Amino acid sequence: MKGAIKETNFQFPNQTGFYKGKVRDVYKFEKSIVVVATDRISAFDVVLPKPIPFKGQVLNQIAAKFLDATADIVPNWVTAHPDPNVTMGKKCEPFKVEMVIRGYLAGHAAREYAAGKRTICGVALPDGLRENDKLPQPIITPTTKADEGHDEDISRESILAKGIVSEEDYLILEKYTHALYARGTEIAAQKGLILVDTKYEFGKYEGQIYLIDEIHTPDSSRYFYADSFQANQSAGLPQKQLSKEFVRQWLISNGFQGKEGQQVPDMPAAFVQEISDRYIELYEKITGESFVKAETWNLESRIEEAVLKSI
Known part of the structure; x- marks a missing residue:
């Protein structure tokens, strides 16, 4: 083309x-x-x-x-x-993890949940959730950052145990991830959208942590239309989404x-x-x-x- x-x-x-x-x-x-x-x-x-x-x-x-x-x-x-x-x-020297954060049960997490899993990346989820339901609170479900092939789900505990990221740095990454998702959610709401889930990547440059790569794009994020969200959930209909x-x-x-x-x-x-x-x-x-x-x-x-x- x-x-x-x-x-x-x-x-x-x-x-x-x-x-x-x-x-x-x-x-x-x-x-x-x-x-x-x-x-x-x-x-x-x-x-x-x-x-x-x-x-x-x-x-x-x-x-x-x-x-x-x-x-x-x-x-x-x-x-x-x-x-x-x-x-x-x-x-920057990238951290070998992607910080995925989810506010709703959608996409990969929904497919895992539908397959019977109630713990994703070490995070426990309650029974009774339907696809696209809002989660009790946003959860971080990290993945390994693969140079080739598939990224893999990994828990916070495994990241620290394997030394992929130091505990000191990981606490900072978690803090940044929640704050960025809150800001992204706020901006999306102003445009009539819901930021369902997204991912962030971080790296270090001269000892300081920086946000790297892209953020809040349709490749790294999932958006629902806010005006039809509740009606679609109540009726069991798919959500209209931009992703x-x-x-x-x-x-x-x-x-x-x-x-x-x-x-x-x-x-x-x-x-x-x-x-x-x-x-x-x-x-x-x-x-x-x-x-x-x-x-x-x-x-x-x-x-x-x-x-x-x-x-």
Whole structure:
């Protein structure tokens, strides 16, 4: 599909390394990194074959707004946004865990609960919950941060016992995670949305903890529409949501959950366009601003020129 960027292969002056993530291309320098938000999309920890037009721009610009809106809670890694698809910042050493926080029983947690589990990542859940019910209080359900393959659920106790994060640092990560989720929930409510669950990643730079990666985007978060939430729950209906969950559900209905031996189904052009439209819808809903599509005539050259002017 035209106007979408699947991957980049730049060679910048003084570049010391390159890392290709699931959806981002990361260019490393001595003390900084340049992160290009591509239009790749992943689900069940698998990168799907077709890129989604404007997805990278949507994620990059939503993250920029939320990082700025939470900078009073925790310092973040960002130093500049030279292009709609690019963020530059400090080269932090990431903690090997993702801090997932859930205010509602949805997605992966709901599937685990439906399978009979009443303890998720060491956190006990009460009986009698239905999918999408609000939890008694937000819970943190961490995952390991995998360089390749699947992230795995892990408990707080295991993280500390294995020395993945020191107890001193982990207490700070928990504090930041709850505070960020509270701020995200507040901002979402102002836009008529519910921040159902989300994840945060942290790293260290010169001994200080920083918030890294993106936050509160449809790739890292799940949103419900607040106005229809209670009526849908009372009627046992699915929630209208803005997140990647509809992509996951489409894949599940087409026989794919990222399990061994399963083939990724081909996404029709109409579905690719629907995904793009939904990402733009979330941008406009969560920011309250119209989405301005960046020039896509020659995406790679546009990005490369912007970075070269900024490094």
